[in-house]
Amino acid sequence: MDPFVYTALPTRVVFGTGRVAELGAEVERLGAKRVLLLSTPGRAQMVAALSAGLPIAGVFDRAVMHTPREAVEQARAMAKDVRADCCVALGGGSTIGFGKAIALESGLPVLAVPTTYSGSEMTTIWGISEGGAKKTGRDPKVLPRTVIYDPVLTLELPPAVSAASGMNAIAHCVEALYAHDGNPIVSLMAEDGIRALAAALPKILANGKDIAARSEALYGAWLAGMTIATTSVALHHKLCHVLGGLGLPHAETHSIVLPHAVRYNHDAAPEAMARLRRALGGVADAPAALYDLEKKLGLPLRLADLGLAEADLERAAKTAAEAPYPNPRKVEYAGVLALLREAYAGRRPARKVFAE
Numbered sequence: 001m002d003p004f005v006y007t008a009l010p011t012r013v014v015f016g017t018g019r020v021a022e023l024g025a026e027v028e029r030l031g032a033k034r035v036l037l038l039s040t041p042g043r044a045q046m047v048a049a050l051s052a053g054l055p056i057a058g059v060f061d062r063a064v065m066h067t068p069r070e071a072v073e074q075a076r077a078m079a080k081d082v083r084a085d086c087c088v089a090l091g092g093g094s095t096i097g098f099g100k101a102i103a104l105e106s107g108l109p110v111l112a113v114p115t116t117y118s119g120s121e122m123t124t125i126w127g128i129s130e131g132g133a134k135k136t137g138r139d140p141k142v143l144p145r146t147v148i149y150d151p152v153l154t155l156e157l158p159p160a161v162s163a164a165s166g167m168n169a170i171a172h173c174v175e176a177l178y179a180h181d182g183n184p185i186v187s188l189m190a191e192d193g194i195r196a197l198a199a200a201l202p203k204i205l206a207n208g209k210d211i212a213a214r215s216e217a218l219y220g221a222w223l224a225g226m227t228i229a230t231t232s233v234a235l236h237h238k239l240c241h242v243l244g245g246l247g248l249p250h251a252e253t254h255s256i257v258l259p260h261a262v263r264y265n266h267d268a269a270p271e272a273m274a275r276l277r278r279a280l281g282g283v284a285d286a287p288a289a290l291y292d293l294e295k296k297l298g299l300p301l302r303l304a305d306l307g308l309a310e311a312d313l314e315r316a317a318k319t320a321a322e323a324p325y326p327n328p329r330k331v332e333y334a335g336v337l338a339l340l341r342e343a344y345a346g347r348r349p350a351r352k353v354f355a356e
């Protein structure tokens with residue numbers, strides 16, 4: 001076995017149907033007496049119902065996507081004004097991002113109750129956007145102390161959003177399988193995360209209220225969060241960051257690029273591919289199977305459909321190749337451009353398209 005480093009993160013996880021009823025007990029366990037409750041405007045009603053009985057000192061229900069600095073400062077000011085000693089973030093990655101931004105400055109403990117598959121609750125990664133750019137970093141202070149995963153809270157997550165967000169979580173697991181700083185423990189989590197999500201997402205699409213499938217998907221999302229928490233991302237995420245900078249939507253871009261990025265890396269990461277084939281149900285070809293899964297989920301398959309101009313492909317390939325993330329296969333302009341052209345056209349990944 002090759003030498004490796006594994007870092008365990010100390011979050012307490014409470015998982016299962018109905019476990020959100022233990023929110024009060026978990027707040028008490030943290031020793032908190034003055035809770036600042038965080039949500040997006042859309043989740044405010046759900047949050048109010050779930051927080052009955054908590055020692056609430058204040059409610060900030062204006063969390064928005066990408067944690068803009070101005071809104072973050074308002075939330076931080078409220079935490080100070082109400083003398084909060086804990087933040088309870090109930091919602092998706094956006095809401096949890098506000099809890100992290102408050103913790104970054106104040107060190108307040110965060111209790112997260114995720115309602116999407118973003119995985120943010122398991123990471124030390126924070127992000128704050130300002131002037132059109134997002135500054136990110138890693139800091140142990142922002143890692144939630146406690147996470148309650150209750151699949152009941154995800155029953156209303158629209159199936160199309162669930163599918164895209166779930167494929168995004170699969171992408172985290174896939175890149176963890178071949179990360180330059182990966183290890184056998186993270187690979188175990190990544191493989192089971194992919195298995196759980198790939199099994200659950202088609203069932204959720206058929207019936208969004210399928211609690212067993214919701215439970216399995218949330219478990220997969222938890223594993224996906226743990227995989228990105230301690231390993232580095234590679235070419236796939238680099239391309240998605242570059243395309244995101246051109247204004248493409250986050251989860252859908254991940255979903256479209258993933259099968260093609262996996263095809264690019266296929267021959268350079270044989271152990272990761274063996275795990276991926278197994279996780280997808282014993283398939284013969286992992287990139288094609290990912291594509292087929294996305295097709296079954298009704299997700300967009302062509303970058304062209306997200307509004308990307310064909311002329312931008314060369315620019316994106318150049319940016320990705322000029323400052324690449326560590327990747328199992330050397331990142332070269334011509335190969336990356338070929339990959340992007342396949343994703344642009346939405347073709348099912350064929351064998352050997354990007355062979356040297």
Ligand code: NAD
Nearest residue numbers: 040042066092093094115116118120123125153154156157
């Ligand atoms: P989100 O939190 O923005 O939620 C999307 C929308 O869905 C919101 O309007 C929300 O109110 C609604 N919603 C959430 N849960 C719902 C539910 N159960 N039922 C119905 N509606 C629901 O989306 P997201 O994808 O969870 O998070 C995206 C953000 O998280 C991005 O800013 C991304 O950068 C960040 N993120 C951070 C990390 C990290 O480690 N720091 C990891 C992943 C994502």
